[in-house]
Amino acid sequence: GAVVSQHPSWVICKSGTSVKIECRSLDFQATTMFWYRQFPKQSLMLMATSNEGSKATYEQGVEKDKFLINHASLTLSTLTVTSAHPEDSSFYICSARMGQGADTQYFGPGTRLTVL
Amino acid sequence: EDQVTQSPEALRLQEGESSSLNCSYTVSGLRGLFWYRQDPGKGPEFLFTLYSAGEEKEKERLKATLTKKESFLHITAPKPEDSATYLCAVRGNTGKLIFGQGTTLQVKP
Numbered sequence: 333g334a335v336v337s338q339h340p341s342w343v344i345c346k347s348g349t350s351v352k353i354e355c356r357s358l359d360f361q362a363t364t365m366f367w368y369r370q371f372p373k374q375s376l377m378l379m380a381t382s383n384e385g386s387k388a389t390y391e392q393g394v395e396k397d398k399f400l401i402n403h404a405s406l407t408l409s410t411l412t413v414t415s416a417h418p419e420d421s422s423f424y425i426c427s428a429r430m431g432q433g434a435d436t437q438y439f440g441p442g443t444r445l446t447v448l
Numbered sequence: 449e450d451q452v453t454q455s456p457e458a459l460r461l462q463e464g465e466s467s468s469l470n471c472s473y474t475v476s477g478l479r480g481l482f483w484y485r486q487d488p489g490k491g492p493e494f495l496f497t498l499y500s501a502g503e504e505k506e507k508e509r510l511k512a513t514l515t516k517k518e519s520f521l522h523i524t525a526p527k528p529e530d531s532a533t534y535l536c537a538v539r540g541n542t543g544k545l546i547f548g549q550g551t552t553l554q555v556k557p
């Protein structure tokens with residue numbers, strides 16, 4: 333149980349285009365979903381937290397107009413990178429949590445974004 | 449400020465050579481300490497959650513322990529398939545998961 337999927341697993345796009353990444357919790361309802369970014373040989377950096385039906389809470393330094401997050405249902409969250417540039421190239425990983433408090437976060441397999 | 453420091457950064461072991469990975473933390477109101485395994489190009493895979501000092505959890509060749517200041521991930525008789533980056537994270541009163549930099553383990557046959 334506790335499986336989180338992401339789609340696509342990798343994407344290459346041209347500079348200036350927008351890219352949407354989907355994150356789904358397959359066998360549980362996720363009250364909270366998280367989006368992380370990971371650069372090579374570095375740890376995970378939290379970008380934003382979203383609760384179903386609410387606006388996402390972004391971490392300091394993360395542009396909310398550039399990284400649009402939608403958490404439309406208890407099993408689906410999307411991250412849209414708008415007007416992508418080469419510096420947005422990274423590994424994006426989503427995570428989902430069933431409840432508040434100390435519940436475990438389960439992670440998706442990640443999406444490798446390369447902006448040319 | 450919540451903080452997690454993992455050591456060593458990298459660890460090379462021979463198959464069967466047991467060792468331990470360290471995770472030192474400072475957190476305001478510990479609500480859980482988590483261990484994950486991450487393979488290259490993949491998302492983190494959940495291993496353990498520890499909630500209070502003295503708690504221990506085991507899974508196959510891995511055993512996680514927790515004190516008030518640090519956690520250890522003990523690997524007994526590792527195999528090459530245990531090679532991965534092991535991430536430690538804490539959740540405190542902020543509710544956010546704060547990750548360490550990870551320990552990259554390589555087990556040679």
